[in-house]
Amino acid sequence: MLIWVCLHCLLLAFTFSSAKVLHLDKSLLVSWKTDQEVATINIKADIGTQDWVGVGFSDYGSLPGADLCVFWRDWTGQIFFTDVSVTADGLIKEDTINHCHGMKWRPKERRSKKKNLRNISEFNNVPTIEYVYQRRLWTCDEESYRIEDGTTHVVWAIGQGPLYKLDGLNITSSFNVRTGMSRTRFIDIQTIPDPGAEPLVFTNHNLSISSKDTTYFCSVFKLPNIFNRKHHVTEYGAEISTGNEDVVHHMELFHCQDEQEFPLWNGECGDKNAPEILKRCKKVLAAWAIGAGPFLYPADAGLAIGGPGFSPYVMLEVHYNNPLRRTGIIDSSGLRFKISKELRKYDAGILELGLEYNNKMAVPPEMKEFTLTGSCVQECTAVSLPKSGIVIFGSQLHTHGAGKRVQTTLVRGGREYIVNIDKHYSTHFQEIRELIKPVHVLPGDSLLTSCLYSTLNRENITLGGFGFTEEMCVNYVHYYPKAQLEVCKSSVDTDDLYEYFDKLNQDEGQETNKDKSVEENYRSIRWNKKRSGDLGTLYTQGTLSMQCMRGTGEPFPGTWNQVPQVKVVEPFKADTDKCANNNKNRVREEKRNLKKKSLDDDLPYTPLLKRDKPRMKRMEHDHNHMQKRLFNKFADTWDDYGLWGVDKRNQDDLADTDQEDDFDDDEEYVDNLDEDVVENPYLETYDDDLFSSKKRMLGSM
Structure with a gap:
């Protein structure tokens, strides 16, 4: 068993977790920001000079039923930006109302030291196209997808052109169309990592996974002596062995609450030979499941670990899901933490809600x-x-x-x-x-x-x-x-x-x-x-x-x-009345009423904790500096554009070069999508004037 520390890995993983960027494909990157009503979406695509690209959403990631905004060129060389849906047969159908508003685009020369430049699409003369547009989260249109908090399935398609027309195109044709899907939380809160926190990682070490379809493996660790003093966990996430992302299903870290010494045992959790005292390892300190990224605690709360009277023993439980019953899998996965000796205002806890782990509840x-x-009944919360x-x-x-x-x-x-x-x-x-x-x-x-x-x-x-x-x-x-x-x-x-x-x-x-x-x-x-x-x-x-x-x-x-x-x-x-009564005054009035409510009123919602301003300012400065250092990390792709209109060159070159705006003089400059992220999107509204533009035909490149 091993407690493994990798400061560089942790800094890299947690830095990128707060950015609203999704790499859909080697040739396709989407970034965005949202406020209460509107998403501003930026697309960078490596496509052929005649090709089209569509990005949008569907309920569970399938193209049939999807809602897309498509950038395409017709046979005369004119460029269009069209709001479409996909039928059950996989055919593109232009929507009656266009909700893909205010599109601006520019071609970007792809600079590379490689002599033979070809991307996944296998087309010659591949440029980078960058465009930005806006879309309401709720369009109140049955043909359009509602973007809500929770899991969002982002779907995309890239196809060969030019096209005579877009309507009726078979988007599921594998001959000349590439497609894909990624999941994300589209509406999110940006939480700034604490740069003063130190890393701590609990992992298994070269564990040979059973060929059974389901295995729960438990490992006991003893905390280092520094935890004689109380610390706060400020964030945590998974450390998954490369190649085992589909096998590690979920993990939990339990605290062993007893004054006795615990054996540093490891084995299958249900092993009859497991020490009886391990039944005292029941209190959940952290929980992770497949697909989850790092979790950051709010600035005024942290998970307490260590201190006088705190048992130094914890138990890692890993659920391995191996439906194909593969053999020879070696795993060193576990959980990684960032800890701080600078204590926050509140100790945080974890509470399990839902169904008991038994077979009395079933699905026909x-x-x-x-x-x-x-x-979780009132009789329980009343006494606990x-x-x-x-x-x-x-x-x-x-x-x-x-x-x-x-x-x-x-x-x-x-x-x-x-x-x-x-x-x-x-x-x-x-x-x-x-x-x-x-x-x-x-x-x-x-x-x-x-x-x-x-x-x-x-x-x-x-x-x-x-x-x-x-x-x-x-x-x-x-x-x-x-x-x-x-x-x-x-x-x-x-x-x-x-x-x-x-x-x-x-x-x-x-x-x-x-x-x-x-x-x-x-x-x-x-x-x-x-x-x-x-x-x-x-x-x-x-x-x-x-x-x-x-x-x-x-x-x-x-x-x-x-x-x-x-x-x-x-x-x-x-909240379906957003569409039944779709007017800005009602929304503003609801927000004013919500802000007037106190914790003693009927509404259970509480505002986000007020931040320690000097401390948060320092954390934000350190966080931005760390992102700047990592600016050009990915050498073989173009997802490192930090600013609008930046060419693929190293940061020193950019510092000495004035950036040329490729838009026409009368076109609006679009701000960097990573700046000015609204911390609480319920506090602001959006100007409807931005949606006055009509669908129009743009000139060719």
């Missing part, structure tokens, strides 16, 4: 949509949270392969509020996300985590469990100040579930009975729509079995079986 087969909900409550500032939603949509809501006085929602969730992109609006949770509030699944391609029941072909529904929420509550999750009460099995046997002749296990009963049922619907009714109306637990694994005082369901009188409604 051949279901287009089926929802499971895990509850401080009187002043806690503030949730981060969230990591988690399911396995069947999950399609996940959300957590807060229920106070029967009214439901959103905490976090991902309408286009992907198990391959499970980020730890800072909330745009932190949520204040009080004792007596309830928290509901709901996961929508699709099992159309599954022939039998999908049970809850640890394997990837089984399912989970979890939200790891990050909050401050730290409380004793560690787990607040539920499942259907066992007695109610067996009553359901008994009713199926008596009323419908199903081969279920009280002597079979839960799994045996579920797999004995011949599933149809009625039985699936009845199971869903049981889950929403039956009583609950609750886990209301401390980090030690001990339950809080209370009765945690036969717990009533959470009563929701006024359900949360999606």
